Amino acid sequence: MSQTAAQIDDGWSRQVYALARLAGITLVTTVPDAGLTALLRLCVDDDDMRLVTLSTEEEGIGMAYGAWLGGTRALLCLQSSGTGNCINALALPAFAQCPCLMLVTMRGQEGEGNPAQFPMGGAVRAVFEAMGVVCMEAMTKEEVAPLFGQAEQLAFNDGKTAALLISQQVIGTKSFVK
């Protein structure tokens, strides 16, 4: 049986979920990551939130655009490796100057046990910023909620594409010990 949200409290997901609710976000799209477990569980358990599992991350950019046109606010949750899949998709909210909000859990940083994660993990900020995405990064649990609030405001008040990166220092590292 899967764990309840309370059992997997990670010190930041509840606050992000509460802020997302407060911001009127009712659509959450994702290709999941272990670091997103608690947040996605909170969304699944909420009948007023719709969680959509994607086949690839860029679909979440297209869905956010269609949702915005129809009057609904969306959040795309992804692992850092999925940011590269979004590059050309980011031309859509940039062209339309409409909100696009992303929450990215990082891999390929300090303590990473899988060297295959370094190339994309290390390029996230450069790639996003090249596409005009406003990036901010939470280095501690305490920083996550206030920065999410800023990213959410930039997206929905100012029509920006904004991404909050959550450092591997916050979410921990995956063990590959054999």
Added chain:
Amino acid sequence: MMTRDRSALKRREVLANVLAARGDALVVSGLGTSTYDLFAMSPAAENVYFWNAMGLTVPAGLGLAIAQPGRRVLVVTGDGEMMMGIGSLCVIAAQAPANLSILVLDNEEFEETGGQAGLTAGAPDIAGIALGSGFTSAMVARDAGDVGKLASFLLQQPGPALAVAKVGPSTDEPVYPSMDGPELVRRFRAAVPGD
């Protein structure tokens, strides 16, 4: 050079036939000829015209269908654009939006870039992929009789539904909607109240 048998169906006639019955449907068109044809045949404020982001027309249709459950959403796109986002058919089937339909104008080539053969010129079958993804229904229109069935198939019955219309080369001059992205968004949101 290998020549292909070309469909006698004209893409704008297929589209006009379907959109004559659009009612209050919201229509999303894929970049390139689909956008030009939608603007030519049914230039309503309730249209979303894509100019970029190939592969995202169908996901945008899904986002819009979720946001506007009381209205039919029809995505009109080409075979190349559909292939680039083909996994989205599985995302849609998993969500099962009853108000979402897709019309693929399948000319089996990349007409805008010089007529290079598309994947559907060979074995790949978009209607078959839709059924395998879990779509409620899918059909292929190959002649005028089939085209007559498209409007009710796409706009009346519960979705998600996908129709492929095998069409010939474009013979019409392109006409272009606004290329002002924010203006396109403002116009649509003004015409379509949030749910």
